[in-house]
Amino acid sequence: MPTASNAEFIVANLEFDSIKSNLKAYLSSQSYFNDYNFDGSNMNVMLDVLSYNTYYNNMYLNHVASEMFLDSAQVRDSVYSHAKKLNYLPTSYRSSVAYANVQITPGDSPHSIDIPRLTKFTSTVGDNTYTFSTNSAISVYSNNSYLAANVALYEGEIITEYFETSSTSNTFYISNYDVDTTSISVSVRTSNTNTTNTEWTRANTLFDVGSTSNVFFVQAAANGSYELVFGNDTFGRKLTDGNIVEATYRVSSGAEPDGANAFTSAGAISGYSTVAATVVERASGGQEYQSLDDIKFAAPRALTTQERAVTANDYKTLVQNEFGDITDMNVYGGDEASPPQFGKVVMVASSNTYDTLPSFQKQQIIDFIGPKSPLTIEPIMQDPTFLRIEVDCKVTYNMNETSSNQNGVQTIVKSAITTFNTNNLGKFNKTFRQSKLIEKINESDTSILSNSIQTRMIKEINPILNQGFTNTVSFFNPLRPDNPVTVAQGASLPYSEPAIESGLFTFNSTSGASFRDDGDGAIQIVVANTSALTILNANVGEVDYATGNVTFSNVSVNAIATGTTIKIYARSEDADIAGKLNDLIEIKTDDTTVTVKGIRE
Amino acid sequence: MSKIQTLTDHSIKKVVYSDFFTDFSRNSVTGQLNRKTNAEAVKQSIRNLLLTNRYERPFQPEIGSGLQGLLFENYTPGLELRAKKMVEEVFDNHEPRAELMKVDVGGNPDHNTLSFQITFRIINTTTPETLDIILERTR
Numbered sequence: 001m002p003t004a005s006n007a008e009f010i011v012a013n014l015e016f017d018s019i020k021s022n023l024k025a026y027l028s029s030q031s032y033f034n035d036y037n038f039d040g041s042n043m044n045v046m047l048d049v050l051s052y053n054t055y056y057n058n059m060y061l062n063h064v065a066s067e068m069f070l071d072s073a074q075v076r077d078s079v080y081s082h083a084k085k086l087n088y089l090p091t092s093y094r095s096s097v098a099y100a101n102v103q104i105t106p107g108d109s110p111h112s113i114d115i116p117r118l119t120k121f122t123s124t125v126g127d128n129t130y131t132f133s134t135n136s137a138i139s140v141y142s143n144n145s146y147l148a149a150n151v152a153l154y155e156g157e158i159i160t161e162y163f164e165t166s167s168t169s170n171t172f173y174i175s176n177y178d179v180d181t182t183s184i185s186v187s188v189r190t191s192n193t194n195t196t197n198t199e200w201t202r203a204n205t206l207f208d209v210g211s212t213s214n215v216f217f218v219q220a221a222a223n224g225s226y227e228l229v230f231g232n233d234t235f236g237r238k239l240t241d242g243n244i245v246e247a248t249y250r251v252s253s254g255a256e257p258d259g260a261n262a263f264t265s266a267g268a269i270s271g272y273s274t275v276a277a278t279v280v281e282r283a284s285g286g287q288e289y290q291s292l293d294d295i296k297f298a299a300p301r302a303l304t305t306q307e308r309a310v311t312a313n314d315y316k317t318l319v320q321n322e323f324g325d326i327t328d329m330n331v332y333g334g335d336e337a338s339p340p341q342f343g344k345v346v347m348v349a350s351s352n353t354y355d356t357l358p359s360f361q362k363q364q365i366i367d368f369i370g371p372k373s374p375l376t377i378e379p380i381m382q383d384p385t386f387l388r389i390e391v392d393c394k395v396t397y398n399m400n401e402t403s404s405n406q407n408g409v410q411t412i413v414k415s416a417i418t419t420f421n422t423n424n425l426g427k428f429n430k431t432f433r434q435s436k437l438i439e440k441i442n443e444s445d446t447s448i449l450s451n452s453i454q455t456r457m458i459k460e461i462n463p464i465l466n467q468g469f470t471n472t473v474s475f476f477n478p479l480r481p482d483n484p485v486t487v488a489q490g491a492s493l494p495y496s497e498p499a500i501e502s503g504l505f506t507f508n509s510t511s512g513a514s515f516r517d518d519g520d521g522a523i524q525i526v527v528a529n530t531s532a533l534t535i536l537n538a539n540v541g542e543v544d545y546a547t548g549n550v551t552f553s554n555v556s557v558n559a560i561a562t563g564t565t566i567k568i569y570a571r572s573e574d575a576d577i578a579g580k581l582n583d584l585i586e587i588k589t590d591d592t593t594v595t596v597k598g599i600r601e
Numbered sequence: 602m603s604k605i606q607t608l609t610d611h612s613i614k615k616v617v618y619s620d621f622f623t624d625f626s627r628n629s630v631t632g633q634l635n636r637k638t639n640a641e642a643v644k645q646s647i648r649n650l651l652l653t654n655r656y657e658r659p660f661q662p663e664i665g666s667g668l669q670g671l672l673f674e675n676y677t678p679g680l681e682l683r684a685k686k687m688v689e690e691v692f693d694n695h696e697p698r699a700e701l702m703k704v705d706v707g708g709n710p711d712h713n714t715l716s717f718q719i720t721f722r723i724i725n726t727t728t729p730e731t732l733d734i735i736l737e738r739t740r
Contacts (some may be wrong), residue, residue, distance in 0.1 A: 016660040033636070035620040039664050039695040040646030040653075042620050052659040 014058045020051040055243065070296055075187060079292050080220035088299040090220050091324060092181040093252040096155040096286030098123075098279060099360055100263055104146040104263045105274040112141045113270050117355065118158055120266035121277055123257065130257040131266065132283070133184070133250075144480075150280055152360070153258040156180055156250030163228075164192070165243040170230040177225040177289070183250040186216050186228065188501045191242045209235045224289060236515060254288040255325075281360055284353045287324035310370040315379070316346060322368055323361070330428035332581060334380075338474050338549065345379045348428065348582045356383040387475070387583040388458040388590040389432055391417060393441065395451040398437050399598040402447035406596045409445060413594045416444035421587040430585050434575040437471045449599070456501075457572060457593060458563040461552070468554040476580040477550030478573040482519045500543055500550055501569040504561035506573065507536055511561070515552075515568065523552065545573070618642040623641075623656075635667065640698060643698050643723055644732050650691045651717070651734060666691045668715075672738055676710040692721065699723055713738050 010014040010022045024047065025038045035041035066072040070082035083090055100121075101151045104113050109185045122129055130155035140146045159179075163172040174184075181548040187197035203215035215236045221227035229245060239245070260283035265275035290298070303315040312331040322324050329349045334341035347365065351357055355364075362381035369379050397409050404412070420440045425432060434453055441451045457477065465471035467583050500523065504513035513536055523541035526533040541552040550568060560566055579585035618708040620642040628635055637645050653665035668688045675679055684706045692701040703720040714737040720729050 033619055035618050035642055035646065038618075038646055038698065039661075040648075040650035041642070042623055042645065044650065045649065045658070046660050048661070055660075121703075148710075240690060455623075 014055070014062070016055045019058075023047050023050060030182075037164075041600045050456050051229070070299065073296075074292070076224045076292060077222050078225075079295050080222075082294055083299040086299045086303045088302045089181075090217065090295045090296070090299075091287070091321060092226060093178045093289050094287045094324060095180045095183065095250050095252040096130075096257040096260065096283040097360075098153045098155075098260055098283035099150050099261070099358075100153055100277040100282040101152045102140075102148040102281050103276045103278070104140060104148075104269060104272050105276070106146060108272075109142060111138050113146055113272060113419060114139050115151075115269055119269055120158075121153055121263040122266050123260035123283070125257050125283075128253075128256065130253060130260060131157055131532055132157060132260070132263060143148055143325055148536060150360070151277075151281075152165055153277075154180075154183065154250060155254045155260070155283060155286060156183065158248065159245060159251050160248045161247040163247070165239040165241060165245065167241050170239055170484070172228045172247070173221055174226050174247065174249070176249075177223055178251050178254070179226060180252045181218050181226055182251045182340075183248075184218060184228070185248050187246045187248075188214070188239065189244040189246070190240075192244055193309065197246065203236065206235050211235070212237055214467075217405050219368075224485045231417070232277040244491050250403045252286065255286040258282075258284050258286050278292075281358045284358070284363065285323070288368075290324070293450065294452065300342070305563045307372055309345075309369055309379075314372075315345065315369060318372060319347065319349070319365055319369060323349075323365060325353050327352045328427045328584075329580065336581065338581075341380070343376060343378060343593055345373065345377050346581075347379060347381050348384050349381070350384050350584060353427070357381070384428075384454055384580055385582045387577070387579055387585045388587065388591055389577060389587050390593075391437075391455040391587055391594075392454040392459055392593045393417070393451055394453075394597070395441065396449045396599060397445070397447045398598050399447070399600050402445060404447070406447075406598060409598075410589045410594045410596045411520060412445045413441055413448070413451075413596070414589065414592060417438050417592055417594075418585060418589060425579075425585050425587065428579065428584060430575040430579050432579075432587075434469075455572065455575075455577065457570040457577060459570075461567050461568060462565045463552075463555065463557045463560075465557055465559060467491075468556055470551075470553050472549055472551045473568055474581075475550070475570045475572075476583060477548045477570075477577050478549050479543065479545045480571045480573040481517065481521075481545050497571065500547060503567040505566055506558040506561075507556075507560060510536060515540070515566075521545070525549065525555070620645060639729050640723055640728075643696070644730065645697055647691070647699065647719070647721075647732055648734060650695050651688065664695060668736060671715065672713065672736060676708050681706040681708060684717070688717065688719060697724070702729060 001363045013019055013022060024036055033043050036043040036047055038044060050374045056240065062299045067075055070079065073079045073082060081091060083481040102115065106113060109294050115134060117137045119134045123132060125447060131516060132155050135154050138151060140148045158174060158352040165225045184202065189195065190195055192363040196215060200214040200216050204211050209215055211233050213231065215231060217229040218226050219229055228245070230336045231237050231424055253367060254420060261279045263279065265277065269275055293468055298317065301317045302321060305317050309318055309422055312395055320329060326349045329347065331345060331347050334344035334346055337346055349357055349365070349591055365381055366379055373379050393413060395409065406445055417437065420437050423437070434455065438451055442448055454455065457475050459473050459475065461471055481498045481499045496518045498519060500517040504512050504514050507513035507525050510527055513525050515523055516526055518524055521542050522539045523543055524535050525537040526535050540555045541550065543550045548570065577585065609663045616638045619636050619638045623645065626635045627633060642689060651666045651668055654669055655665040655667055656662045661671045668684060668687050671680060671684055685704045688704045689701060692699060701721045702716045705718040714735055717734040719732045722729050726737070
């Protein structure tokens, strides 16, 4: 039989049709069997089988190769396996947690009442009812009116699984993939007939783990779940045959119960059925298990942090990995703070649940990061502050180029500003670039010919009325002073463009008063009349134009014209405005003014 | 699809079409696979096509006739017409080497069989070729 030449045989194709074409091309160099081109021939059927087999192997190897690398793996089990090699534990489901004051009203007068661990409460969110439970035992006493304050209630069904130890395995698979791994507690009995439990604790590292330590480890397992791993008598005590492992944990509903704010006791507590739970903090912080993309991002970075918080990025990576609802974070040394706080690390976080994190969550973060920080460093949490930007935009558009009227163009421009804010601002360490916004406005509609923007920064102060108010507002951007105006108190001065202005309030029983600077570093209180400003107090503070710090000294405000806060406006020296330290920079629709002028050209 | 080569009566000994046997039978002397050539190769191809169901060949759902599906239909005069149409479609769509001349379909409902006598000629030849196929249930 003549043989075919393989000089032209191509092996790089992956598709069925291409493979079959290659085989046909290969066979075309022989003439012994030449029916390979006809659909019904045996030769053609044989080529189908060969092509299918090759295609099948291609697909198989492609999948195998993809799953071999963290970057390309698609199967959760594969990603978990890669993460395990990097000593990274993917975040499990997390229970929503709410804080409530629990008040028991007994019919008699006991000295104390115990609220056992895992006492259940129910709450309804939408159409669903969720079970919440306490995570530790609490005692309330008669001298405190049987009140337990700030009790943490964790959402989730309580599940207990039993495993019998055999000589072949010291690893036990948790049956529920929606387990909250932070809730796992383990106790061990020596045998089925022994009723004495020993509590074992969870270890995350081998530090301080000896051969007799009663510890267990949690590691990722198949099907998105987790497994319990016990020691080997070198690191952690080894289980012996016949030991019964009792694992209790919560099965969480993820973020669905977030927002729960009314709780009812699911039954009597220590025999007392009159129980009232008053919410202190509504439920929040629930999350589903970590997405594959998140694991791919976090696992290599977690390896570099080695579970230790040293650099700012370590803090961010560790905290954002542990608390899934933290959307953005800034971390800086206390020496940069104003005023400086040496020996501290300041963490500022924003969440998709809260504008400012509730105190319990801030404490959770500190408790989590504290043991990972260097010995002499104290991590502290601060709330984000909002540096708002007032935008006064003047737009000229060509009426011949659009069917929209002035209101229509105005709406388009406002929408462009909102989109710019969403895409570019709202996170820590972002800088507002004025020229970029001008570009976006020009691009928002073909009819727009030009636009100009004037901006002011806004921060708010919240003075207690009729009391001396002393505070420093930091804009963290250099300010642009106007020409100094040095006139005496009670005198009038012309309108100008000072670096600092404010909203209106009542001062010394004079309404319509506002703050402004004199161009020479002093903060004044003025009131406007028809043609000029009258100075009510020539010096109630100072402004540092270089740093953007504005200090108010012992100012007594009688009333605030609008709302409960006074807006402080500041003109930046530069067109670009940077958000630093705690500042989240944002443009609000309320602070945006768009003036539109139509021309024909 | 490849170019169809010319096969004339005078060059009938020239091997234009060649395929191996369905049972992979080998020459007992040389050990090579036996060949079916020319008309026999085309007949084998037509038989393969008629006995193949659509979606049977990987990634080529259009290849086949669907004749086997008729075995489970009630025997009616319309059934013969459908069977005939299926044979015609196979020739039109998948066997460019042959031109169908005639299809006789005979049914034996008592034995659950359909018999086909297909007369065709290979392109560029004048000799009619006949192919008999009987379809019956195997169980």
